[in-house]
Amino acid sequence: MTNSSSFSVVCYRTARSAMAREHVRMGADNGPERAEFSATVFVVTEIVGRTAAWDALSSTALKLMTWKNLRDLNSKGIAIGSHSSCHKDLLTLSSEEVVAEGGQARVALREKLDIDTKAIAFPWGRSNGAVREILARRG
Numbered sequence: 001m002t003n004s005s006s007f008s009v010v011c012y013r014t015a016r017s018a019m020a021r022e023h024v025r026m027g028a029d030n031g032p033e034r035a036e037f038s039a040t041v042f043v044v045t046e047i048v049g050r051t052a053a054w055d056a057l058s059s060t061a062l063k064l065m066t067w068k069n070l071r072d073l074n075s076k077g078i079a080i081g082s083h084s085s086c087h088k089d090l091l092t093l094s095s096e097e098v099v100a101e102g103g104q105a106r107v108a109l110r111e112k113l114d115i116d117t118k119a120i121a122f123p124w125g126r127s128n129g130a131v132r133e134i135l136a137r138r139g
């Protein structure tokens, strides 16, 4: 995990186990007594309300949620995270382009939804130490 004062980059597995610790309450004797699951929707900010063009590579491109859909979900307790600005493979970009992909997405989420997201899901699931460090410090 890489930390800065306000932004952390964690892998999916770490985030999932942290969510499980925070949101699942187990009864002492009877197994799960009550389970509260939280969810995070990761948004590609430049194509909100359009289609997931990358799905067309393997199936039909699905319609993506609008800003209104996202505001409604967020008001009901669903967290919103970044999935970058344009869904580019961050491993193919320069440092400055990685900063732009991460930074522009965070600015859009702040402007459109009034949130300061702490989470990013890497496009295509691809990252490395350099990308995570850049995003934690500057993106």
Ligand SMILES: [Zn+2]
Residues within 6 Å of the ligand: 083, 087, 122, 123, 124, 125
């Ligand atoms: Zn994706």
